[in-house]
Amino acid sequence: MREPTFLILTALADQPRHGYGIIQEVDTLSASRVALLPGTLYTALDRLAAQGLVERDRDEVAEGRLRRYYRLTDNGLKVLDAEAARLRQLATVAEARLRAVRPRTA
Amino acid sequence: MSGSVSRLEKRYRLLLLSYPRAYRRERGKEIVDTLADLAPPGRTRPTVREAFDLIRHGLRARLGRPASRSVVVWAVLTAIVWALFSAAMASRLAWETARPLPSVARASAVFATVAPGRKVSDVQRSPATFVMYGQPLSRQDLGELIFPDGGEYTFGSTTGSMGGASDVDLHRFAEDAVRRLHATGWDVGRPYTQVLDTCGSDDCGGPTESETYLTARRGDDVITIYIEYGGMITPPVSISIERATPWPVYPASVAGGAVGAVIAWFVFGWASRRTDGRHPALRVLTALLLGISLFLWWLPIPFSSWSLLRHQLTEPHYKWHPLWEWLGQPALALFFLVGCVAALTGLAVAALPRRRPDPSMDVATG
Incomplete structure (x- = not known):
């Protein structure tokens, strides 16, 4: 799974969000390292919806602007959970190696 | 501010034309509103990065099958x-x-500078820039063009042969031709010679025939001189002019x-x-x-x-x-x-x- 996809799924993990909200949340989660553009975001949402990981939640109109909310599906939660476990396991292994090489840095 | 946002949204909508129509109908407002939310106040034009992103993903959306x-x-x-x-x-x-191919008279004049004192005979001008069997492509040729003779469709040219060449030292003729072409303003390429294996077996003591191509360009004229040494072709020198691209x-x-x-x-x-x-x-x-x-x-x-x-x-x-x-x-x-x-x-x-x-x-x- 690529990092932007992981971050989009993570942004939707706690609550449904609209496009603008997802972009803001991804910016926060990645400490402004990943700046999603709307074209990229909606292509990713289309793909994740086709894979059954994300679905539409509801539509709202605020100040004349359409807010369409998306949420994770049960399968999306499972996939995110598995990916988080995979990354955690990799990070653990890497940290163990680093501790062995540079005991003080860990 | 609202005017500038409106102009900006119009420009975003223009960029959304890269998406299929049904997609725009379904998601266009959502995407434009998100873009407008992200835009700082006063912006009237999409950034290059935004434009590239929308066009790129719009073209992807045209293919459908988002998971593929x-x-x-x-x-x-x-x-x-x-x-x-x-x-x-x-x-x-x-x-x-x-431009149309050079006339017979003009080509003959060029040939005379290449081979002064020699008669370049049988000068013929193709009736078109591209020909098949020496003629412009016609409806009757379409069947053979498709199969099996499409390879016959080639450049037309104004071509002549140097008669009475049996007494000519062909190697010297080639050297002289290069010199004369240079002198008359042609940009001359290196002569290309290849040995022809006309025997096809090891018993005949190796190949005895060879041929030389000499090409040059002046303006939109491209001249090709073909010289065959030791062969049976008579006359052994042919000269043609085609059009440059x-x-x-x-x-x-x-x-x-x-x-x-x-x-x-x-x-x-x-x-x-x-x-x-x-x-x-x-x-x-x-x-x-x-x-x-x-x-x-x-x-x-x-x-x-x-x-x-x-x-x-x-x-x-x-x-x-x-x-x-x-x-x-x-x-x-x-x-x-x-x-x-x-x-x-x-x-x-x-x-x-x-x-x-x-x-x-x-x-x-x-």
């Missing part, structure tokens, strides 16, 4: 091959801007290629969206027809290009062979045409009406 990666590969292969074919067609049209061929090829790629992408996308979610048999059939088309369109290209590249690099040239020859056309036009028939059949199958409209497919079938 392979659809992009097939679309790219289709767009590239049609860019090449369209560029070749546009270049052929642009060749019509070439006219400059409009290059921009026309680029423009034609771009238009062809865009059209191919859009048509591919339309068919892909139309067939997504249809009956498995229909999807297999259209995939098979696409595979046949791409195989037949691409097959001649690597072979023809490789062979022509070697020829172009080993022998001196004052113009590139026309683009269609690099694509194996029209020598292998049958492959191209059968590929087109398969593609058109696939498009016809894709155009078949759906039995039951599925509302969930609204986004994908624009």
